[in-house]
Amino acid sequence: MLIQGGLYVVATPIGNLDDMTKRAIEVLTHVDVIAAEDTRHSQKLLSHYSISTPLLSLHEHNEQQRSEQLIAKMQQGQSIALISDAGTPLISDPGYQLVNLCTRNNIRVTPIPGPSALITALSAAGLPTDRFIFEGFLPVKSAARDKSLSKLLGESATVVFYESPRRILTTVEAIISELGEDRRLVLAKELTKAFETFFSGTAAQCRDWLAEDDNHQRGEFVLMVGGAPQQLEDLPPDALALLALLKNELALKKAAAIVAQHYGLKKNALYKHALEHL
Numbered sequence: 001m002l003i004q005g006g007l008y009v010v011a012t013p014i015g016n017l018d019d020m021t022k023r024a025i026e027v028l029t030h031v032d033v034i035a036a037e038d039t040r041h042s043q044k045l046l047s048h049y050s051i052s053t054p055l056l057s058l059h060e061h062n063e064q065q066r067s068e069q070l071i072a073k074m075q076q077g078q079s080i081a082l083i084s085d086a087g088t089p090l091i092s093d094p095g096y097q098l099v100n101l102c103t104r105n106n107i108r109v110t111p112i113p114g115p116s117a118l119i120t121a122l123s124a125a126g127l128p129t130d131r132f133i134f135e136g137f138l139p140v141k142s143a144a145r146d147k148s149l150s151k152l153l154g155e156s157a158t159v160v161f162y163e164s165p166r167r168i169l170t171t172v173e174a175i176i177s178e179l180g181e182d183r184r185l186v187l188a189k190e191l192t193k194a195f196e197t198f199f200s201g202t203a204a205q206c207r208d209w210l211a212e213d214d215n216h217q218r219g220e221f222v223l224m225v226g227g228a229p230q231q232l233e234d235l236p237p238d239a240l241a242l243l244a245l246l247k248n249e250l251a252l253k254k255a256a257a258i259v260a261q262h263y264g265l266k267k268n269a270l271y272k273h274a275l276e277h278l
């Protein structure tokens with residue numbers, strides 16, 4: 001049962017068409033109109049699922065005007081779905097103005113969750129996910145890009161970027177300049193597609209891998225930057241003393257977790273320190 005006069009924000013596949021959810025198909029089949037970033041692109045997905053709902057374009061160049069038209073339709077009782085070319089709308093994609101206008105006009109917005117390259121990449125990268133920062137695309141101009149990167153020097157959370165194949169190598173080189181060649185990176189390429197690849201290593205290893213074969217630079221990328229390693233001097237001596245005692249009584253993981261919680265430190269830094277020094 002669809003909500004009349006409401007907006008559905010519908011996630012669509014990021015490569016593998018089978019990642020379309022049942023709810024997404026149902027909603028797209030039954031709404032009055034689908035607002036799509038690129039109607040020709042989305043037509044292929046809709047045809048694949050035999051969905052014949054009319055499409056209207058909503059992209060960065062017409063978003064304000066189109067959103068006002070769609071609000072009027074919803075106020076007349078129509079139900080509308082919003083999709084983007086791939087993944088979850090609004091995540092580095094159009095739709096913010098429409099959703100914002102809906103909430104300001106008391107129009108119900110219902111998310112239909114599904115794929116997003118950001119979460120898909122993080123879920124299999126092997127980097128800490130307890131805290132992460134999504135930065136979207138880095139600025140294209142090198143001075144602005146380097147400034148954004150330099151702010152991450154002491155950042156302890158995992159940082160996630162979207163990057164185009166044209167810039168992936170120069171971006172990794174910029175990371176080496178700003179954060180050092182030992183910073184841990186993970187490149188997630190062509191997610192959910194036939195040539196899906198995760199390459200994980202130091203920034204220098206990632207640069208070499210990208211440079212050694214042009215094919216390695218082709219496709220869509222999520223670039224993840226591991227958090228800055230916690231410095232030994234950031235670990236208080238009291239915490240290290242307690243860790244040294246506890247590790248004789250408990251499994252090291254458990255001891256590191258208890259000390260981390262008590263002193264508000266990173267469990268991994270304590271664990272690593274104990275392995276290397278205690």
Ligand code: SAM
Pocket residue numbers: 014015084086087088089090091092093115116117118161162163164188189190191192193220221222
């Ligand atoms: N809204 C989308 C989402 O939820 O992931 C993102 C749209 S953004 C315009 C497109 C960027 O997402 C690409 O340049 C790439 O960085 C990333 N991306 C999308 N699909 C991908 C895939 N299959 N593999 C790797 N990265 C992908």
